[in-house]
Amino acid sequence: MPNTAEKINIVGLSRDELEKLAEGFGLSKFRGKQIWHWVYHRGAKTFDEMTTLAKSIRVGLAETFNISRPKITKRQTSVDKTRKWLLSANDGGYVETVYIPEVDRGALCISSQVGCALSCKFCHTGTQPLVRNLGADDIVGQVLVARDECGEWPSPIGGRLISNIVMMGMGEPLLNYQNVAKAIKIIMDAEGISISKRRITLSTAGYVPNIRRCGDELGVNLAISLHAVRDDLRDEIVPINKKFPIRELLTACREYPSANNARRITFEYVMLKGVNDTETDAKELVKLINGIPAKVNLIPFNPWPGAPFKCSDNSTIERFAQIVNDAGYSSPVRTPRGRDILAACGQLKSASERDRRESIN
Numbered sequence: 001m002p003n004t005a006e007k008i009n010i011v012g013l014s015r016d017e018l019e020k021l022a023e024g025f026g027l028s029k030f031r032g033k034q035i036w037h038w039v040y041h042r043g044a045k046t047f048d049e050m051t052t053l054a055k056s057i058r059v060g061l062a063e064t065f066n067i068s069r070p071k072i073t074k075r076q077t078s079v080d081k082t083r084k085w086l087l088s089a090n091d092g093g094y095v096e097t098v099y100i101p102e103v104d105r106g107a108l109c110i111s112s113q114v115g116c117a118l119s120c121k122f123c124h125t126g127t128q129p130l131v132r133n134l135g136a137d138d139i140v141g142q143v144l145v146a147r148d149e150c151g152e153w154p155s156p157i158g159g160r161l162i163s164n165i166v167m168m169g170m171g172e173p174l175l176n177y178q179n180v181a182k183a184i185k186i187i188m189d190a191e192g193i194s195i196s197k198r199r200i201t202l203s204t205a206g207y208v209p210n211i212r213r214c215g216d217e218l219g220v221n222l223a224i225s226l227h228a229v230r231d232d233l234r235d236e237i238v239p240i241n242k243k244f245p246i247r248e249l250l251t252a253c254r255e256y257p258s259a260n261n262a263r264r265i266t267f268e269y270v271m272l273k274g275v276n277d278t279e280t281d282a283k284e285l286v287k288l289i290n291g292i293p294a295k296v297n298l299i300p301f302n303p304w305p306g307a308p309f310k311c312s313d314n315s316t317i318e319r320f321a322q323i324v325n326d327a328g329y330s331s332p333v334r335t336p337r338g339r340d341i342l343a344a345c346g347q348l349k350s351a352s353e354r355d356r357r358e359s360i361n
């Protein structure tokens, strides 16, 4: 239980909440705006750095509030320069955050939950129980930590190392919608971190009830972890399919508010040898997504200790990609990044034994 004398963390508060908090503290709304700018544009970690505020105000603020990020517990760098941080969250539990650099940009892959409730059979995180939802502070905090580590403050206008955000780390973001939405709104705010909705992609295994909301309220890019084209198989490998079968999922995609040709929905499809990788599967896939502005991202299966699957052969993946491509859909094969440090898709997992006992299930 938080101790009542504990300071209030201002990271993760909405802009409105922060301005109100400043007002409650006897400061003008404008001061609230300045604090926001310091935290999210300049990356300030202490009130003392906020030199546009009088010293006495800074001291007063520091007595009541803090600016707390998740703490880095472990740092790893892959041979391909992918970086992974194991973070201990403000509210307890551990999550992983991954930075995938490209030549002129880079994506930060952030987690939404400690563990995951979905148990997709090919996913390492799925072998870890859900411990808890991350708060907005720990979600946006992952971006702050990565920016600290990349030395990317103040928020650059162009040429950013961290140019894109993918909600593709641990957890199912649409099952922690409130906190994820709050964090994404902070990340998008033009006077702070300022990463636009066009550069943010949220990936879901298909929690259909929140797909529409995500489109209406956030307008970010949508990625769907499809992975199978028949309900019997999808029920087995992506068990949330039993509640929200393929048809319902695809209807939600057809109705996704910001989907058009410029902003296509990405269908992710993990290539599992002998499971979902036949030509018939590929043909069925293009039939299913017919009429949806879409692209298909083929993900070679990334192994993890004890995984019950193998990755499809290259020639099988190529044939699959060709069929999807011939039907008019872009079908890039995702290059695995950070496999040597278990940082690639589906390889994230954090020690959660201790926290599991503390969880409220």
Ligand code: SAH
Pocket (backbone or CB within 6 Å): 120, 122, 123, 124, 167, 168, 169, 170, 171, 172, 173, 203, 204, 205, 223, 224, 225, 268, 270, 299, 300, 301, 302, 303, 304, 345, 346, 347
């Ligand atoms: N829960 C959300 C967010 C996780 S995104 C979702 O399922 O979309 C992580 C992506 O990596 C998902 O598409 C997931 O299905 C995929 N994935 C999981 N395990 C994998 C593995 N071992 N190899 C390749 N991709 C995997």
